[in-house]
Amino acid sequence: MEKFIPVVVIKELSETDTILTALKGAGIHCAEITFRTACAAEAIAYAVKNHPDMEVGAGTVINAAQCEAALAAGAKFIVSPGLSVAVAEICNERNIPYYPGCVTPTEIMQALELGITTVKFFPANIYGGLKALKALSGPFPQVKFIPTGGVDRGNIDEFLAFDKVAAIGGSFFVKEALEAMAKKGE
Numbered sequence: 545m546e547k548f549i550p551v552v553v554i555k556e557l558s559e560t561d562t563i564l565t566a567l568k569g570a571g572i573h574c575a576e577i578t579f580r581t582a583c584a585a586e587a588i589a590y591a592v593k594n595h596p597d598m599e600v601g602a603g604t605v606i607n608a609a610q611c612e613a614a615l616a617a618g619a620k621f622i623v624s625p626g627l628s629v630a631v632a633e634i635c636n637e638r639n640i641p642y643y644p645g646c647v648t649p650t651e652i653m654q655a656l657e658l659g660i661t662t663v664k665f666f667p668a669n670i671y672g673g674l675k676a677l678k679a680l681s682g683p684f685p686q687v688k689f690i691p692t693g694g695v696d697r698g699n700i701d702e703f704l705a706f707d708k709v710a711a712i713g714g715s716f717f718v719k720e721a722l723e724a725m726a727k728k729g730e
């Protein structure tokens with residue numbers, strides 16, 4: 545999996561090219577396009593077709609219907625803010641990586657029972673940050689985390705230094721990439 549997972553919100557389909565091009569310009573070849581807008585599935589399908597050099601997944605997938613729509617659009621991975629057994633089962637069947645949000649030992653145990661060993665840790669800053677990840681890694685050494693939510697340039701390095709961190713998620717990657725692209729164009 546890619547080390548950086550930008551959380552992408554596409555309000556208008558026409559923004560897809562700009563955002564994905566900016567991310568690539570920043571050296572990031574991954575995008576988690578979130579089901580927070582009506583055009584999410586369409587944007588995923590567009591991105592998969594027009595940006596084949598990017599690992600395009602779906603985020604904020606909170607039920608089976610959204611998961612089906614994301615997979616039909618070509619999403620290569622699925623992310624949820626919490627854990628959905630229905631989504632996990634669909635992804636298991638299709639052999640698609642699923643990263644559910646898990647912040648408690650019980651949620652992590654549920655993920656493990658579903659065969660999932662990499663989970664999103666969200667919102668990372670609210671649920672104890674790196675300190676919590678280290679504590680959870682005691683009983684769950686087999687689990688890798690994707691801290692997301694409140695991660696920024698100020699704390700990314702400390703997360704990356706921890707070997708149980710599989711990747712970092714965040715919307716700040718998009719913001720930075722767009723700013724960098726605008727600067728280049730000035």
Ligand code: 3PG
Pocket residue numbers: 551604625666692693694695713714715716
């Ligand atoms: C998410 O859904 O993963 C979050 O909205 C990302 O949080 P951030 O905006 O603090 O990076």
